[in-house]
Amino acid sequence: MTFEHGLEKAGSNDVDQLDIGRREFFRNGGAAGIMGVALGTGLIVPMGSAMAQTGPEFPKPKGLLPGGQSDSRFPVSFAEPVTEGLRLVIEYFTALNQRDVAGIAKTLHFPFAIYENIEPLVYQSEAEFLRNPPPTLNATGSGPTHISPHSYDLLESVNVHLYCPVGGVFSLGFTRYKPEADKLFDCEGIYAVTNNDGRWAIEMVSTIIHERGFEGDPHPDAETTARLASEGYLAAFGYRDETLLDDRTKGRGSFEERLPIGTRTASVDFGYGPRDRTRNARNNDPMKGWKVAGVKSRLRVSNVTADVGEQQTNLKEFVELAGGTVGDYGYTRINEHRPLVLHATHDKAHVLGGYTRFTTDSRFISETRSVGIRVRKGGHWGSSGGIGQVTHHDASNSKA
Numbered sequence: 001m002t003f004e005h006g007l008e009k010a011g012s013n014d015v016d017q018l019d020i021g022r023r024e025f026f027r028n029g030g031a032a033g034i035m036g037v038a039l040g041t042g043l044i045v046p047m048g049s050a051m052a053q054t055g056p057e058f059p060k061p062k063g064l065l066p067g068g069q070s071d072s073r074f075p076v077s078f079a080e081p082v083t084e085g086l087r088l089v090i091e092y093f094t095a096l097n098q099r100d101v102a103g104i105a106k107t108l109h110f111p112f113a114i115y116e117n118i119e120p121l122v123y124q125s126e127a128e129f130l131r132n133p134p135p136t137l138n139a140t141g142s143g144p145t146h147i148s149p150h151s152y153d154l155l156e157s158v159n160v161h162l163y164c165p166v167g168g169v170f171s172l173g174f175t176r177y178k179p180e181a182d183k184l185f186d187c188e189g190i191y192a193v194t195n196n197d198g199r200w201a202i203e204m205v206s207t208i209i210h211e212r213g214f215e216g217d218p219h220p221d222a223e224t225t226a227r228l229a230s231e232g233y234l235a236a237f238g239y240r241d242e243t244l245l246d247d248r249t250k251g252r253g254s255f256e257e258r259l260p261i262g263t264r265t266a267s268v269d270f271g272y273g274p275r276d277r278t279r280n281a282r283n284n285d286p287m288k289g290w291k292v293a294g295v296k297s298r299l300r301v302s303n304v305t306a307d308v309g310e311q312q313t314n315l316k317e318f319v320e321l322a323g324g325t326v327g328d329y330g331y332t333r334i335n336e337h338r339p340l341v342l343h344a345t346h347d348k349a350h351v352l353g354g355y356t357r358f359t360t361d362s363r364f365i366s367e368t369r370s371v372g373i374r375v376r377k378g379g380h381w382g383s384s385g386g387i388g389q390v391t392h393h394d395a396s397n398s399k400a
């Protein structure tokens with residue numbers, strides 16, 4: 001896997017392009033289709049879902065205009081997800097602060113994944129987690145542990161990075177001290193919180209520590225490689241280079257080398273991809289893909305294989321859909337976050353992904369946000385996992 005940056009990333013195998021104008025499309029009701037995605041890696045953790053349901057679980061928000069997506073302005077995206085997410089990351093930290101492994105487990109979904117280093121540890125059940133906790137969380141007194149005896153933790157920061165009806169991504173930072181008040185390290189983590197079958201819990205975590213004296217060390221390579229790869233990939237949409245976008249050996253335009261074969265990766269998928277979100281908005285059914293009932297897991301765990309898989313971008317459909325009701329799609333730019341990297345060390349980074357789409361005359365169409373994990377392995381950086389992706393702002397909902 002390389003990038004999970006949204007509609008530009010998603011492929012489609014089966015959808016026919018209707019030869020009618022955008023506004024005529026809205027009057028006549030739109031077209032239906034099925035998205036096909038070539039993953040290229042094996043799925044380890046089984047996933048259940050309620051995708052067979054036909055009706056939306058979430059009502060269409062008041063004020064959502066025809067052709068618009070449900071973006072971050074609507075309370076369905078933030079009221080419950082952000083409330084539950086903040087509660088859970090604080091409960092998780094409180095249990096860690098108290099060295100309460102069972103308390104940590106109660107905040108988690110299972111299967112659960114944690115990136116302590118550059119590859120994830122995966123736990124299929126609470127019992128497995130309690131028998132053999134991750135070393136950074138192991139305060140049981142037996143087994144491998146990275147927790148210094150009698151140390152204590154001070155909460156430093158909590159942030160919200162993205163959210164949607166079924167989940168959100170949060171970061172939490174703390175400082176650990178020895179009992180005599182000597183600092184050990186800063187810890188910066190990202191937390192994927194999801195609603196699976198009516199229960200909110202943390203599904204994946206990644207942490208980075210900075211030992212005393214190493215706080216604030218710059219890692220410009222993490223920033224630069226993420227930016228260049230994403231910019232190259234996104235530019236291919238503006239240049240209408242479908243051959244390049246279908247070529248996984250070139251990273252679909254990123255030209256980023258794949259992580260070594262056998263590398264384990266993990267992602268959290270909110271279950272409603274960017275192409276489907278845009279297509280359903282076109283069909284005036286924007287809430288159709290947000291599912292909770294029956295969802296057993298949103299965690300995907302894979303190993304990088306020699307098979308790069310196939311890709312069908314269906315650029316013709318993309319161009320027709322990508323402008324929403326704003327105008328004709330022109331091109332895509334990486335989001336203006338400065339910097340892209342939230343946290344980094346020498347071989348792992350937490351990155352703000354996403355993009356902004358513009359019309360041919362440079363009017364804003366929409367902003368999509370994502371959070372990802374990038375690692376350095378085999379002598380180069382690469383994308384190791386995505387932690388959610390949402391349409392943050394859709395100008396199709398902003399008509400006077």
